[in-house]
Amino acid sequence: MSRSTSVIPGFGLTLGYTLVYLSLLVLIPLGALFLKTTELSWAQFIAIVSAPRVLAALKLSFGTAFAAAVLNGVIGTLLAWVLVRYRFPGRKLIEAMIDLPFALPTAVAGIALTALYAPNGPIGQFATQMGFKIAYSPLGITLALTFVTLPFVVRTLQPVLADIPREVEEAAACLGARPLQVVRHVLLPALLPAWLTGFALAFARGVGEYGSVIFIAGNMPMKTEILPLLIMVKLDQYDYAGATAIGVLMLVVSFILLLAINLLQRRIAHG
């Protein structure tokens, strides 16, 4: 159906409204971010984003977000598989509670996880006994990010898993495939694109996440300071140019990584 032949009214109205609303609220303000960076010379921009403290935060933010996305890739796959394939007591409860991290304010998640993993907390004390820290270390940040992004992999895998007919696996098994071969040759290729989508969503959210992390991170410069927090620090010092440069750096790096994941996904989908 093309718009010229449509009998349904409202094209101009809805498209116009959508564009005006998006421009006022999202596009023009984001444009301001890039406009602000043009006030910096190229050399100044490089000097800001290559400062050791910024590079340390960059490594930490992207590293922990990546680790959390990988961890989610494993436990998310497990949860999706069990929820789709098996019927067992408590399944409905788990199914409903998977989305808790999306419904729970991130600050609440932050203080709850900190209480849990702090050196004297119910789980943290075991780590203390074994001689390491969970809260106030990159491990704590990774766990917080894993919590807030938990639903992504589960929710992208579930519909795909439900659509794979069991007969395909059974046929493979009847033809003599061992269980691991079934996973490798039947399930993995079918699930990989959706898995990557969930992974990318979790990763993107993890890089920008702020509320749940700042409580558990400890926020030590060079060690446990994430990029969004560094933007906050610069803002508190009225260093708007610095905050803007880091913001642009974050957007650009995230964009490149998501683009790479997209390309990888397309390559897998087309064999």
Next chain:
Amino acid sequence: MTTASLPVSANARAATTRRGKQTARRLLIGAAWLTFALFLLLPLLIVLGEAFKQGVGTFFTAILEPDALAALKLTLLAVGISVPLNLVFGVAAAWCVSKYEFRGKSLLVTLIDLPFSVSPVIAGLIYVLLFGAQGYFGEWLSDRDIQIVFAVPGIVLATLFVTVPFVARELIPLMQEQGSTEEEAARLLGASGWQMFWHITLPNIKWGLIYGVVLCTARAMGEFGAVSVVSGHIRGLTNTLPLHVEILYNEYNHVAAFSVASLLLALALVILLLKQWSESRIARLKTGAQP
């Protein structure tokens, strides 16, 4: 070997794989329960445990003190403004994306989703750059004595930004799936545009709409990063509930912090219930639609 032994050994093999499958099943379900308890249940329980550590009295003191109530009021205000506005936007956006073909449509869908991939802190930052004292409109605003950043309007704007995609994102796939034959029929039978929308489209998308609103409300209520940048952190004036939790926590007033947090947790659980309910209605609509 006799011919009779063949089926026996085949049966035995089948039994072994069945037993193997049973073991795998039990192991995986156990692992899922463990993950669930460790990652989702424990954080929830610790919030409640810490909140009621000193009894019900301190809990109620913490959530009924004036600053907490002011924070609740501001949170409700931000939700009350941002959800309806993004609801109207979501319907309009889903309408033009799902009912018409035009160039640049996929670009438009990407732009609608954009706020999801921008860090909340950046969402706050852009409004500071526009409306802050040194921002592009800063002088103009201060000449007219209007304050946006570090005041209530900034908090509303930041909340609006982070919740833009929720309703549109739920409605677009739903409306694309439903197609527009019913609307076309209504038009050909002489219905006006508004009649068609109220009597055909709205009943069809009702549950998807509720689902989107529920998700939008959850995020608007809990947004922290974006709001934190544009809030002046003035107690009783520019603090939302999540920011109030942060202040109490940083003052080492842990019981009060967890009390307010458990209030937010209760709201989150209500949201999960509403979500579950609208989801089951959507599922029923879908199976009901197929003859």
